[in-house]
Amino acid sequence: MGYFRDNVERVAGYTPGFQPRATDVVKLNTNENPYPPSPAVMKALAGIRPEQLRRYPDPVGTAFRQAAARIHGVTPENIMCCNGGDDLLSIAIRAFCDAGRPLAYPVPTYTLYPVLAALEDCPTIEVPFDEQFNLPPALVKSGAALTIVCNPNAPSGTCVPIEELASLADELTGVLLIDEAYVDFADRDCIELVREFDNVILLRSLSKGYSLAGLRFGYAIADAALIAGLMKVKDSYNVDAVAIALATAAIEDQPYFKANVEKVRADRAVLTERLIALGFGVLDSATNFVLATVGAKHLSPLPAERIQEKLAKRNIYVRYFDVPGLDDKLRISVGTKQQNDRLLAALKEIVG
Numbered sequence: 001m002g003y004f005r006d007n008v009e010r011v012a013g014y015t016p017g018f019q020p021r022a023t024d025v026v027k028l029n030t031n032e033n034p035y036p037p038s039p040a041v042m043k044a045l046a047g048i049r050p051e052q053l054r055r056y057p058d059p060v061g062t063a064f065r066q067a068a069a070r071i072h073g074v075t076p077e078n079i080m081c082c083n084g085g086d087d088l089l090s091i092a093i094r095a096f097c098d099a100g101r102p103l104a105y106p107v108p109t110y111t112l113y114p115v116l117a118a119l120e121d122c123p124t125i126e127v128p129f130d131e132q133f134n135l136p137p138a139l140v141k142s143g144a145a146l147t148i149v150c151n152p153n154a155p156s157g158t159c160v161p162i163e164e165l166a167s168l169a170d171e172l173t174g175v176l177l178i179d180e181a182y183v184d185f186a187d188r189d190c191i192e193l194v195r196e197f198d199n200v201i202l203l204r205s206l207s208k209g210y211s212l213a214g215l216r217f218g219y220a221i222a223d224a225a226l227i228a229g230l231m232k233v234k235d236s237y238n239v240d241a242v243a244i245a246l247a248t249a250a251i252e253d254q255p256y257f258k259a260n261v262e263k264v265r266a267d268r269a270v271l272t273e274r275l276i277a278l279g280f281g282v283l284d285s286a287t288n289f290v291l292a293t294v295g296a297k298h299l300s301p302l303p304a305e306r307i308q309e310k311l312a313k314r315n316i317y318v319r320y321f322d323v324p325g326l327d328d329k330l331r332i333s334v335g336t337k338q339q340n341d342r343l344l345a346a347l348k349e350i351v352g
């Protein structure tokens with residue numbers, strides 16, 4: 001065709017998880033929160049006034065920045081609102097990377113990173129995790145302008161210790177972006193690294209912990225100078241008026257958020273235990289999903305892909321990745337108790 005830049009022509013594009021149209025399904029394939037957003041969010045939605053839609057939104061989302069700053073113990077200048085966490089990834093890669101300024105990250109991880117890099121014609125340095133998903137020491141020597149560590153990592157669900165991320169931030173010459181999209185479900189976050197280092201950006205998302213994947217809202221937490229630089233790259237009005245109002249209501253309702261997270265964490269422990277009892281290998285997860293390896297305990301194991309297909313026939317959706325290292329695994333979001341029970345009953349029939 002020849003209309004597109006060569007790198008755009010070459011890149012395959014990101015494949016989002018399957019979104020079935022039917023709603024009477026058990027949807028455990030894209031890590032949505034199984035519980036509804038806070039009632040305060042629905043109240044804020046009902047309270048949107050025509051004037052808020054007629055005018056352009058606050059370009060920096062001041063109300064949200066103030067609420068988030070209070071909750072994280074930082075200043076509003078340390079926060080940048082984004083149209084989903086993915087918007088921040090795209091802004092950061094445009095801000096720091098180009099053909100001569102590579103992006104580095106451990107693999108396997110979120111497959112959006114290389115797609116966004118390709119769009120900037122930016123070379124990628126992929127450093128493999130070991131079997132236990134420990135942070136690869138070689139990452140520090142990559143010389144990349146931007147290093148992304150997804151922590152907790154997707155799709156492994158695993159965490160690396162904050163001390164290791166601190167020494168990575170300390171030794172890197174470039175910027176370290178810690179993708180904390182799932183950190184709401186982990187034991188601890190890396191907020192203290194933002195206070196300690198001027199080259200650390202945390203990515204947060206309201207899609208998982210706050211049950212707002214449909215709203216599209218995420219944010220960056222970083223040193224004020226880094227935030228100011230990123231602001232130059234973002235779209236002027238990257239978050240809309242409705243999103244700012246609803247995201248602010250969501251983050252201000254910490255009790256509701258914490259209660260939901262606790263339910264997911266408790267059900268994650270049960271799901272993990274019962275998958276192991278069915279013969280799957282499951283690493284401890286710090287997220288709202290688990291990665292289940294079709295295990296040696298299955299006498300004649302069905303390939304993971306076949307198990308996924310059989311589940312889909314029963315209207316139960318989980319995620320399968322056709323890539324080396326992941327093709328014997330299924331990523332399963334933690335659902336409600338009822339959803340998890342339906343999944344486990346079906347799995348028992350399929351592999352039992």
Ligand SMILES: *Cc1c(COP(=O)(O)O)cnc(C)c1O
Pocket residue numbers: 083084085086087110150154179181204205206207213216217218
């Ligand atoms: C969900 C997710 C994000 C951000 O998602 P948004 O819906 O755009 O906020 C970022 N990184 C990872 C690894 C994710 O799973």
